[in-house]
Amino acid sequence: MATNKELRIGLIGCGFMGRTHSNGYLRVKNFFPEQQYKPVLKAVCARTESKARAFADQWGYESIETDWKKLIARDDIDAVDICTPNDMHAEIAIAAAEAGKMVLCEKPLARTYEESLGMVNAIEKAGVKNTVWYNYRRLPAVTLAKQIIDSGKLGRIFHYRANFLQDWTINANLPQGGEGLWRMDAAVAGSGVTGDLLSHCIDTALWLNGSITTVSAMTETFVKERVHQLTGNVQPVGIDDACSFMCRFKNGSLGLFESTRYARGHKALYTFEINGENASIRWDLHDLNRLEFFDNADQSVLKGWRSIHVTDGDQPYMNRWWVPGLGIGYEHSFVHQVADFMQSLETGGSCSPTFREALETNQVCQAVLDSAAEGAWKTIH
Amino acid sequence: MATNKELRIGLIGCGFMGRTHSNGYLRVKNFFPEQQYKPVLKAVCARTESKARAFADQWGYESIETDWKKLIARDDIDAVDICTPNDMHAEIAIAAAEAGKMVLCEKPLARTYEESLGMVNAIEKAGVKNTVWYNYRRLPAVTLAKQIIDSGKLGRIFHYRANFLQDWTINANLPQGGEGLWRMDAAVAGSGVTGDLLSHCIDTALWLNGSITTVSAMTETFVKERVHQLTGNVQPVGIDDACSFMCRFKNGSLGLFESTRYARGHKALYTFEINGENASIRWDLHDLNRLEFFDNADQSVLKGWRSIHVTDGDQPYMNRWWVPGLGIGYEHSFVHQVADFMQSLETGGSCSPTFREALETNQVCQAVLDSAAEGAWKTIH
Amino acid sequence: MATNKELRIGLIGCGFMGRTHSNGYLRVKNFFPEQQYKPVLKAVCARTESKARAFADQWGYESIETDWKKLIARDDIDAVDICTPNDMHAEIAIAAAEAGKMVLCEKPLARTYEESLGMVNAIEKAGVKNTVWYNYRRLPAVTLAKQIIDSGKLGRIFHYRANFLQDWTINANLPQGGEGLWRMDAAVAGSGVTGDLLSHCIDTALWLNGSITTVSAMTETFVKERVHQLTGNVQPVGIDDACSFMCRFKNGSLGLFESTRYARGHKALYTFEINGENASIRWDLHDLNRLEFFDNADQSVLKGWRSIHVTDGDQPYMNRWWVPGLGIGYEHSFVHQVADFMQSLETGGSCSPTFREALETNQVCQAVLDSAAEGAWKTIH
Amino acid sequence: MATNKELRIGLIGCGFMGRTHSNGYLRVKNFFPEQQYKPVLKAVCARTESKARAFADQWGYESIETDWKKLIARDDIDAVDICTPNDMHAEIAIAAAEAGKMVLCEKPLARTYEESLGMVNAIEKAGVKNTVWYNYRRLPAVTLAKQIIDSGKLGRIFHYRANFLQDWTINANLPQGGEGLWRMDAAVAGSGVTGDLLSHCIDTALWLNGSITTVSAMTETFVKERVHQLTGNVQPVGIDDACSFMCRFKNGSLGLFESTRYARGHKALYTFEINGENASIRWDLHDLNRLEFFDNADQSVLKGWRSIHVTDGDQPYMNRWWVPGLGIGYEHSFVHQVADFMQSLETGGSCSPTFREALETNQVCQAVLDSAAEGAWKTIH
Structure with missing residues (x-):
């Protein structure tokens, strides 16, 4: 956790859900001003650099990545927000948990119960904060x-x-x-x-x-x-x-x-x-x-x-x-x-x-x- | 008033309102069976005989008239129901009241306040039962x-x-x-x-x-x-x-x-x-x-x-x-x-x-x- | 079939459905006046005489029965309308069909498919007019x-x-x-x-x-x-x-x-x-x-x-x-x-x-x- | 107008409308990213310093003022947004227009037609961009x-x-x-x-x-x-x-x-x-x-x-x-x-x-x- 009670977010995925989450992070400062923790849009990751760049510009992310593994490896990221298609949820979430990151994952957890169970086990083993976006x-x-x-x-x-x-x-x-x-x-x-x-x-x-x-x-x-x-x-x-x-x-x-x-x-x-x-x-x-x-x-x-x-x-x-x-x-x-x-x-x-x-x-x-x-x-x- | 607690109705006018009232008279027997007074469809009046006849057949009126004054003059009518256009309301209502008939009149009473006032005075002078169909x-x-x-x-x-x-x-x-x-x-x-x-x-x-x-x-x-x-x-x-x-x-x-x-x-x-x-x-x-x-x-x-x-x-x-x-x-x-x-x-x-x-x-x-x-x-x- | 194109109805059952059907028979004359066939409320049947009597008075049935078999046997009934509880539908419908009566039966046909099938067979064998009140x-x-x-x-x-x-x-x-x-x-x-x-x-x-x-x-x-x-x-x-x-x-x-x-x-x-x-x-x-x-x-x-x-x-x-x-x-x-x-x-x-x-x-x-x-x-x- | 196509906003009034406008300025960047002009929240003005400070913190205004005349006098303000009670609209709008600022004014223009007319005359004389928030x-x-x-x-x-x-x-x-x-x-x-x-x-x-x-x-x-x-x-x-x-x-x-x-x-x-x-x-x-x-x-x-x-x-x-x-x-x-x-x-x-x-x-x-x-x-x- 950063000092100043910042929560430094790394967003993976720039689609429809990437937009709804980014908007959420940006607005909470204005409408829940008394909260101690403030989200900081640290990095956004997309496979295509131009897409990541455009998204970062639009939403105010400080930096971009094109490889989600690099994003997870960064020290300046406290929480990983997963907005990819479903087939990537498990791999990313498990890796992020193992890297000690908090994980906010789009729904549904994964494609199957089995795959989802693996994610839960990893998260609980890592003991990191987590939530699923059943908004x-x-x-x-x-x-x-x-x-x-x-x-x-x-x-x-x-x-x-x-x-x-x-x-x-x-x-x-x-x-x-x-x-x-x-x-x-x-x-x-x-x-x-x-x-x-x-x-x-x-x-x-x-x-x-x-x-x-x-x-x-x-x-x-x-x-x-x-x-x-x-x-x-x-x-x-x-x-x-x-x-x-x-x-x-x-x-x-x-x-x-x-x-x-x-x-x-x-x-x-x-x-x-x-x-x-x-x-x-x-x-x-x-x-x-x-x-x-x-x-x-x-x-x-x-x-x-x-x-x-x-x-x-x-x-x-x-x-x-x-x-x-x-x-x-x-x-x-x-x-x-x-x-x-x-x-x-x-x-x-x-x-x-x-x-x-x-x-x-x-x-x-x-x-x-x-x-x-x-x-x-x-x-x- | 007839013996047997019949209320013998004379309807004047066979238009839309004539139909709604006739239906009302016919159905009250089935749905308010405990009531002592029962409407009896004694006569219907329209200027055109064929129209009066067809209406009487359809709704079960016992007889027809083509002159409303004759209807009002009949001894076997207890109540006159006025379903004519507005310009006839006053004349009919006043004549019916003077003949001692109860009067049920379609709304509005008449074309003007003045005309309506005349009807009220006649009704109250006659002391007959009356109502206006603000249904x-x-x-x-x-x-x-x-x-x-x-x-x-x-x-x-x-x-x-x-x-x-x-x-x-x-x-x-x-x-x-x-x-x-x-x-x-x-x-x-x-x-x-x-x-x-x-x-x-x-x-x-x-x-x-x-x-x-x-x-x-x-x-x-x-x-x-x-x-x-x-x-x-x-x-x-x-x-x-x-x-x-x-x-x-x-x-x-x-x-x-x-x-x-x-x-x-x-x-x-x-x-x-x-x-x-x-x-x-x-x-x-x-x-x-x-x-x-x-x-x-x-x-x-x-x-x-x-x-x-x-x-x-x-x-x-x-x-x-x-x-x-x-x-x-x-x-x-x-x-x-x-x-x-x-x-x-x-x-x-x-x-x-x-x-x-x-x-x-x-x-x-x-x-x-x-x-x-x-x-x-x-x-x- | 009666002369004059009357359809003489015998109603069995005086409950909620008996009321809705009776009202239907009474009103069709006023609202479908051009039709040749007119329902005539000939008889109503209920086990309890007083109940049948009260219902007949309220709805204008000409006569009453307390045994449905007698109603079916009457020559002055053209159509039998079944408004009993479901367990009586089959027996009455089959008997009515065999007596050559038209049958109008409340829904559902009967308690089971088997029981219902028997009714259909009887009706079709008799070749009588029929309908079921899926209103x-x-x-x-x-x-x-x-x-x-x-x-x-x-x-x-x-x-x-x-x-x-x-x-x-x-x-x-x-x-x-x-x-x-x-x-x-x-x-x-x-x-x-x-x-x-x-x-x-x-x-x-x-x-x-x-x-x-x-x-x-x-x-x-x-x-x-x-x-x-x-x-x-x-x-x-x-x-x-x-x-x-x-x-x-x-x-x-x-x-x-x-x-x-x-x-x-x-x-x-x-x-x-x-x-x-x-x-x-x-x-x-x-x-x-x-x-x-x-x-x-x-x-x-x-x-x-x-x-x-x-x-x-x-x-x-x-x-x-x-x-x-x-x-x-x-x-x-x-x-x-x-x-x-x-x-x-x-x-x-x-x-x-x-x-x-x-x-x-x-x-x-x-x-x-x-x-x-x-x-x-x-x-x- | 600033270089970079910034539109530097000075907001006067921190009430309900101050909030809705501020939110509007902040979000337009995310949802209309292709636009050349971007609002910049330069200053907010309220009579009470602590109130202005809190509002600035919550919404991200760069500075505060407690005297609206000072805000209007600032060179780094392109547009004045008036969110005060109605009795201040005219004076502020006229002064802002005279200072060559664009004016965005809450509705209604002013308390009376007369007062409003004065605002329109001033705005048109100054030839500054303007709009009224009939949202x-x-x-x-x-x-x-x-x-x-x-x-x-x-x-x-x-x-x-x-x-x-x-x-x-x-x-x-x-x-x-x-x-x-x-x-x-x-x-x-x-x-x-x-x-x-x-x-x-x-x-x-x-x-x-x-x-x-x-x-x-x-x-x-x-x-x-x-x-x-x-x-x-x-x-x-x-x-x-x-x-x-x-x-x-x-x-x-x-x-x-x-x-x-x-x-x-x-x-x-x-x-x-x-x-x-x-x-x-x-x-x-x-x-x-x-x-x-x-x-x-x-x-x-x-x-x-x-x-x-x-x-x-x-x-x-x-x-x-x-x-x-x-x-x-x-x-x-x-x-x-x-x-x-x-x-x-x-x-x-x-x-x-x-x-x-x-x-x-x-x-x-x-x-x-x-x-x-x-x-x-x-x-x-």
Whole structure:
């Protein structure tokens, strides 16, 4: 750790997630000014030098690297932030941990449960601070949902359901793999919507509703062949375009999950709902400042779903921003995670989800994919 | 009054409102079976015999008339229901009252305040039962709004606003006047949207929020000339296509009202909202089974507008219909008004709004039209 | 068949469904006046004479029976309408068919696929007119969805999902079985939410999206024991309180269905959504006059889900009712089915779903229950 | 102007607006990296040194001032950004202009039309770049509305309506004036909701729908006396708590506007709607990423309001942010205005609204306040 309580960041990967994290590091200084630890954008790494250079210029990184191993080896880096495609997560994270660096890793941990387990073991052996970027937990409405559930207002839980619906891969002429499209290459991504989208739904579900014990899943690849950008050949598509699963939670509730990139009309419709004996909660990423809440304790003739606009100063994180009624956006979830990570350095706690906590999501994903492959229920716990 | 507690109805007018009322009379037997008084469809009157005959066949009226004076003169009619264009309301109502008949009159009472006042005087002199068909009061969600307000939950009232937005007369080729279009003929209708649509908004407002003391209004006729169906000539349009007004209520709150037939995209969007110190209420005719309610007494971080689906047995009128969650429609407001009228015969009370109560709406309408004509505030009380 | 084109109805069962059907028969005369065949409420049958008498008085049935076999034997009955609990459907339907009566049967056909198959065979052997009351098909918005799909606007279908969420049995003190609660007695109902609620979702899905080929299901009974109203004893609950299933349709699309009576805050939230290559459709029973539609052919920056208020005269069935913007309710779906049945007498066609068509829903329900019991995928076709 | 195309900013005022502007300056570098001009946070000015110091530390300003005249006199300042209470706008802006500085001024220009006119004259005489922070124009959905209107899709305009509803001053114990509450002190703010909230509505309306010619307004102060923070005395409240007005636009359309801080349940509900012959548009600040659009050219049975989620790369400003479906927030409107101001330096154009353009909003506000005071229609043009 640097003196002055700087946290010197080395970012690996300059894609979409590299941008969201960089923005998070830059803004936390303005909106969480009282924190002792301040992120410093020390270095960014990309294979292509020009790309690294442009990114560093845009975001204010002090230096660049083109070999991630060199970045990890640098003494002036306290924490490594992994924003590469999924197939590089494990190798980098393990190396970074072994080098004694803190590790902040994009989700999902890795392509398979096995690969993810290796990362967790390495991190825990090294004893370094770590977190996984399941950012949606830190949207104020989602955090408020967690607080309501923890308060016990819902009573016994009966149902949990979540969807993540997109429509961006319907066009059969969209190529697979390569620049900007590695999420469609099974070798790189590990899976399709399961690792990319359902992992978010599962992370939130485990956080809000506890462990999943058994699953039965179904997957489909609607477009069977696509041109691969790297080879130029038409190749079989290896990822799951859509995945649904039913499950049971440890607390006795039933779960139902669905994700697809073929739901025409939905861009990023992540929704979840939880039904308890005494109250229910719903949320929708397309209207992310709002939480819907039904309280059965309300007066009989006046019961109804409340549309809570989560923009008041006494609601999670919102004392940092503007005034009541003025919404924030997607990117703020990353600012909040950076802030919570910085806070964890100060308090000595952990910044959830840790690698260990995130591993359970990979475990569920693995069971889901196995169940779909075998056409049978799979037991997790 | 007939023995057997029959209420023998004579209906004058076979248009849209004739249908809604007839349906109301027919259904009340099935859904309010315990009531002592039962409507009997004794006679229907229309100028054209074939039209009266077809209507009688369709709705089960026992006989027809082509001269409303004959209908009123019949001994076997207890109550006269006036569904004619507005220009006939006064003459018929006054004659019916003088003949000792109960009178149920379509809204608005008449074309002007003066004309309406004559009707009220005649009705009160005759001492006959009467009601005016401001049907929206009896949609369950609107009645629930009244109950909430009467309970005092809102505290001091600050604001009342209402809109009634339609788009059916935008086409400049739509003719005016005559069959199906008398609402566009100022001589027949008295006014345009003010008497037709704003009168509904005003009736609800007076019921929910008390008297209006002063108004400032603005009207516009967007299409200045239209072919008149009866003359075949292009003639100036005399009605107001749109009307807005600001007002003050006796209770100190401010009002804002708007109505138009030129709001592209809205078919019959009647909405109102009332803001009180402690709570607020909103309603929308396009989603008529729902009432929105905000209660400032809710726990701070969980405050939000509640969407109350008014379909439970303990909500107004809903014990008569189906099971929770299954909505009713526009027409049910008329069934409820018939039921309440029948009940008033049994209990000896009145069925609001009476002619006297409805007169206040005409008074406000008159002040609104006068204000718009003069470009000045008008005082009512 | 009676002369005068009367259709003389004998109704068996005076519960909730007896009311909705009776209302349908009564109203069709007013709103479909041009039809040749007119329903006549000839007789109603209930085990308890006083109950049958009260129902006949309320709805205008000419006579009563307390033994359904006598009703079926009457010469003055053309059509038998079965509104009994599910365990009586088969016996009555088969006897009615054998007596040459037309049969209109409440859904689902029977408790099991086997039992339902017997009914279909009997009906087809007798060659009598028949229909099953899957009423939701005839809500205007749902019929419009069918028309859009049939027009080919959606292109290749990827996803179908439907939910039917209620919350009325959460209270563990609610007894099971007996008067008003036979839906909670497995011996009478055959199953819980699967036959009661999912059957509606499945009927609509088969109609809109074609046959289902394979299913994997999960059921749960949250409250394991309840007092039985008839015995007074605490007894095991045999029904499914909740049921979810995944499936594949013949057209290659994926399905996801869920039903429960434990979703706090939802009274009767039947929703469905279908995602096609070019367009998508959504619907929600709590806002039944509305259909949501996304058309990918809309101009790029202006694409969005359209909220279609299905109340215009050129939309299905709506030329029968009021004027644009004025909604109808749940009960109208039954009026429409009666009208379509009457029309089928005139045209010689069938009134869907026929017993044969409805059998497929029972087949899917059976596969769902079997799958849940066995924890394995089941193949239907 | 500095070499290197720096734009050296001097910010005066450290309140809520100081924060939103500072954030705008800081972020534009990351999200508009190709721009030649880059804002540099040179100095911030506040009367209290410790406050200025803390603000400078939090936002990265290089230096501080406690006397705004010194800030204006500095050679290393290119542009002065005025975030003070309204009563200081004119003096500072005029002095800054005379000193040859560019001026970016918070809205409204000043307390009165007269005062504002003086600012415009000074700015134009000095010939310096200028803009007024009517930030809502640059929310992507609002900019999209402008583009739709400019494309002519709406045809002849009939109606424009806008509301800005808040509820934060209902509590009668809230003091007036002083730190954080200058908006409630008429001497400082000039007016209440008219200058604060209606000015936003008017700015958008003038931009989207052209000039307003006549107005009739009504204002109210619900709580007549409040403790003043600075004097400690109970004093009369001079501001308007609520203001409504009707108006006519030059294009022949009718306008209706309302603003209040007494609408319980609404935090910052700025909504507008515009109805044209062929299409209509609606927007709502509480759901700021969405635009509602009704196109009468859609196929008859499929017409409906479209809910456009304005988060695609081809929609205004959204190519700068994330991926489709992921919303942005309130603060982004300021980032966009900074970016457009920087762009105007590069292109030589102006950044709307200029002082001259913003003056028209003050003119309307003045007419509104005069109309309310006099109880008469006021003519503007």
